[in-house]
Amino acid sequence: MAIGRQVMIHEGPGGTFESMWVGDVGGGAKPGLLLFPNILGTKEWDFAKAEELAALGYTVLVADLYGQGKRGTSMESGMSLMKEISDDRTVLRIRLLDALATLRGLPAVDASRLGAIGFCFGGSVVLDLARDGADLKAVVSFHGVLTTKSPTSEGQVKAAVLVLTGADDPLAPPDQVLGFADEMRSAKVRDWQIEIFGNALHGFTNPSADGSIMRAALHDPRADRRAWASMRRLLEEVFGDGA
Numbered sequence: 001m002a003i004g005r006q007v008m009i010h011e012g013p014g015g016t017f018e019s020m021w022v023g024d025v026g027g028g029a030k031p032g033l034l035l036f037p038n039i040l041g042t043k044e045w046d047f048a049k050a051e052e053l054a055a056l057g058y059t060v061l062v063a064d065l066y067g068q069g070k071r072g073t074s075m076e077s078g079m080s081l082m083k084e085i086s087d088d089r090t091v092l093r094i095r096l097l098d099a100l101a102t103l104r105g106l107p108a109v110d111a112s113r114l115g116a117i118g119f120c121f122g123g124s125v126v127l128d129l130a131r132d133g134a135d136l137k138a139v140v141s142f143h144g145v146l147t148t149k150s151p152t153s154e155g156q157v158k159a160a161v162l163v164l165t166g167a168d169d170p171l172a173p174p175d176q177v178l179g180f181a182d183e184m185r186s187a188k189v190r191d192w193q194i195e196i197f198g199n200a201l202h203g204f205t206n207p208s209a210d211g212s213i214m215r216a217a218l219h220d221p222r223a224d225r226r227a228w229a230s231m232r233r234l235l236e237e238v239f240g241d242g243a
Helices: 044-055 075-086 089-104 121-131 174-186 221-242
Strands: 003-012 015-024 030-036 059-062 109-119 138-142 160-166 192-197
Touching: 003 044, 003 089, 015 044, 030 044, 030 089, 030 121, 030 221, 044 059, 059 089, 075 089, 089 109, 089 121, 109 121, 109 221, 121 138, 121 160, 138 221, 160 174, 160 221, 174 192, 192 221
Parallel strands: 030 059, 030 109, 109 138, 138 160, 160 192
Antiparallel strands: 003 015, 015 059
């Protein structure tokens, strides 16, 4: 297997976007995964994560939601970019669905087997995709915000849902974790799980999270390792022997 990257410039709702394709160069169609980054937008860390997924047998699209050339360089600039699209849920929804359509159209993707994972802001938007009834086999949220102004309804969620959160994450406090569980129950979602990692804060999967940019964000190697293993188990289960 030869893992490669290819920059993908594509027109979408609101302008031009620059995503990254990562997969087995010359390989056949494989299960496709969307990877949604944190509030800073696409960057090397996300591409490296996509390569880890590609090595497991997936074709990955690291999705650009902000637009070509729009990337956060600090917490402040990242928050500004996030607010541009998250304040208008219609804009965000359209861009999420466009990213999914872009993944589905890739020749190295088995369009019948699609999933999505995300980190922080990305962890929130994969839940939005699931709530909206996107045709996905699985979504995995790493330390994402769990609240929503548009809870899902019965019969909407098609994906298996896995939430991976830190017990001490102030962006997903216990009452919001319980609220998410109540939302899943009320909508009679068939397959959902929440894993809570003790003593873990926000951003626990990111080795560069040392509390200097965001006080509540701190890498936790144990939670990071266990969360990735949980994601792998779910994806292997829902995609069968093709990954």
